[in-house]
Amino acid sequence: MKILSLIMCLTFVSFSFAEMSGHQKMENMDETVTITKTQTTCPILVGPISRTVYADHDGKRVYFCCMDCVKEFKKDPAKIIKQMEAKGIVLERAPLAKK
Incomplete structure (x- = not known):
């Protein structure tokens, strides 16, 4: 009975060390993963966007929920x-303006 208990304890300890070494490897991994997402909410009122209400700035298109938010955006577009x-x-990239 003592031998069985000893074997079970050693097995448990070995699994514990194996689990810890996996965590150490994860901690040392390079953290260069970037999560990107498309715009779904208005940056001003944080409501759903309308694809018909937008403003272009520096080649980027920003969508809004209403024209009032576009006016607010134009006060400091780079910040937003x-x-x-x-x-x-x-x-999204803004389409090139026709000349």
């Missing part, structure tokens, strides 16, 4: 775009 990109939101 920077905030969105910091959240991992990838903005």
Whole structure:
């Protein structure tokens, strides 16, 4: 009976060490994974966007829920775009303007 208990204890301990070494490997992995997402909410009122209400700035298209939000965006577009990109939101490219 003592031998069986000893074998079970050693098995448990070996599994514990194996599990810990896996965690150490995960901690040392390079953390370069970037999660990106498309825009689904208005950056001003945080409501659902309308694909017909948008503004283009520096080659990027930003969608909004209403024209009032577009007006607010135009006060400081670079700041709002920077905030969105910091959240991992990838903005669509604005179509090239016709000359």
